[in-house]
Amino acid sequence: MKKITTPLTDETVKDLKAGDKVLITGEIYTGRDAAHKCFMEELDAGKELPFPVKGAIIYYVGPSPAKPGKPIGSAGPTTSYRMDVYAPRLIELGMKGMIGKGMRNQEVKDACVKHGAVYFAATGGAAALIARSITAAEVVAYEDLGPEAVRRLTVEDFPCTVINDVHGNDLYEQGVKEYAEA
Amino acid sequence: MRELDVVEVTKAIKELSMNSNFEIGEDVLAAFNDGLENEVSPAGRAVFEELIENAKIAKDERVPYCQDTGLAVVFLDIGQDVHLTGGDLTEAVNEGVRQGYEEGYLRKSSLDHPLRRKNTGDNTPAIIHTRIVPGEEVHVTFAPKGGGSENMSRIAMMPPSKGREGVIDFVVDVVRQAGSNPCPPIVVGVGMGGTFEYAAVMAKRALLRELGKPAADSDNAEIEKEIFERIKKLGIGPQGFGGRYTALAVQLESANCHLASLPVAVNIQCHAARHKEVVL
Ligand code: SF4
Numbered sequence: 001m002k003k004i005t006t007p008l009t010d011e012t013v014k015d016l017k018a019g020d021k022v023l024i025t026g027e028i029y030t031g032r033d034a035a036h037k038c039f040m041e042e043l044d045a046g047k048e049l050p051f052p053v054k055g056a057i058i059y060y061v062g063p064s065p066a067k068p069g070k071p072i073g074s075a076g077p078t079t080s081y082r083m084d085v086y087a088p089r090l091i092e093l094g095m096k097g098m099i100g101k102g103m104r105n106q107e108v109k110d111a112c113v114k115h116g117a118v119y120f121a122a123t124g125g126a127a128a129l130i131a132r133s134i135t136a137a138e139v140v141a142y143e144d145l146g147p148e149a150v151r152r153l154t155v156e157d158f159p160c161t162v163i164n165d166v167h168g169n170d171l172y173e174q175g176v177k178e179y180a181e182a
Numbered sequence: 183m184r185e186l187d188v189v190e191v192t193k194a195i196k197e198l199s200m201n202s203n204f205e206i207g208e209d210v211l212a213a214f215n216d217g218l219e220n221e222v223s224p225a226g227r228a229v230f231e232e233l234i235e236n237a238k239i240a241k242d243e244r245v246p247y248c249q250d251t252g253l254a255v256v257f258l259d260i261g262q263d264v265h266l267t268g269g270d271l272t273e274a275v276n277e278g279v280r281q282g283y284e285e286g287y288l289r290k291s292s293l294d295h296p297l298r299r300k301n302t303g304d305n306t307p308a309i310i311h312t313r314i315v316p317g318e319e320v321h322v323t324f325a326p327k328g329g330g331s332e333n334m335s336r337i338a339m340m341p342p343s344k345g346r347e348g349v350i351d352f353v354v355d356v357v358r359q360a361g362s363n364p365c366p367p368i369v370v371g372v373g374m375g376g377t378f379e380y381a382a383v384m385a386k387r388a389l390l391r392e393l394g395k396p397a398a399d400s401d402n403a404e405i406e407k408e409i410f411e412r413i414k415k416l417g418i419g420p421q422g423f424g425g426r427y428t429a430l431a432v433q434l435e436s437a438n439c440h441l442a443s444l445p446v447a448v449n450i451q452c453h454a455a456r457h458k459e460v461v462l
Binding site: 019034061062063064065066067073074075076078079081101102103121123124125126127128129131132146147161171172174175176177178179180181182 | 222223225229232233235236239240243245246247248249250251287288289290291299301303329330333361362363364365415416417418419421422423424425426452453454
């Protein structure tokens, strides 16, 4: 189990290998389909992103509403491939981590290697359990998007697994290779 | 002729929408425990531990098992000797969804139009499948369906010459291509035969069967077993981390079909295999 803190640095990221179990502490930002579309529009218009992208981790999640007294509702990852068209541009700008579930395309994996970024998976569907490691949540942009709004989450020992590292390894491919029978 | 006020349907849907999202079925939990014991990959076993823990938290704290509390899929089997009174049945179902998703702090994931994509704000309208059946009962099943696994579902209109092997190959291939995307371990619902649309609905209904219970038709039960064994060999495993338990079960239903056709629909269901039923 490796403990890391945000914002991520090149040194931290270089140290992570596909298959590593990681606990993240610090601040991470949420964003999924609609928010990513907005990010691209901001960039196209020459505007700033609504979060500090350098060293940032984006968590692909659309949480359920928070019950009174709770910072957030259930909050497991959404499927990442839908963000593949947007991710390389953010990685180029200095984003260092993405949390989601499911396979990424080659462009994302190449961008991870080229610019030093890591793709983590959180356990898809374990949303009530994952929410326990989120201690605060605040909407920072696109409130009208509801569950898809961009939130700053404060996390403590947020559990995930490294899927794609900066060395070009892919845990999903390794896993299948190890356990597949012809 | 029995009279039934549709307000009863609203009440039922409201309760079912919450309970189905908070409490995962005993049959699914039994499958998790089986996986925990028998999965060969350590990373896979660790996933089962998390899923069991997650189910416990969701049930105890009455919070959603998964944040994607789904589109509201509702099955209504309406006895032909029931007279529904007190208003529009569809609106009664939608009102139940509205109330349940609000009171239960469930996520609203329904968009008004596939391209305009504006959230309707209350998770309505529900997707409703109605059947008129003998008797004077109304069976209400609520099966919220998440997008991640639904997106990995496929249908094929095969030439009949493809036969049994063709069907098995297709289903296994759908699971292989889905890989880690639909939150494995998954349940694989298969609808074989019927027409294009009927196959898809059958595949979804197949998911409502108690997990681990084989198909009533013995040929179908054999095919289920064979597909299950083939899926084990894919190596995808829980969450795609590698392992045997990519699927918890394969559930196949069949129907008559046209002499020219062999439709096969595969509805992928993630481990958040939620459905609850009540009889009114
Ligand atoms: S696929 Fe299922 S378990 Fe995974 S996020 Fe969607 S609803 Fe939840």
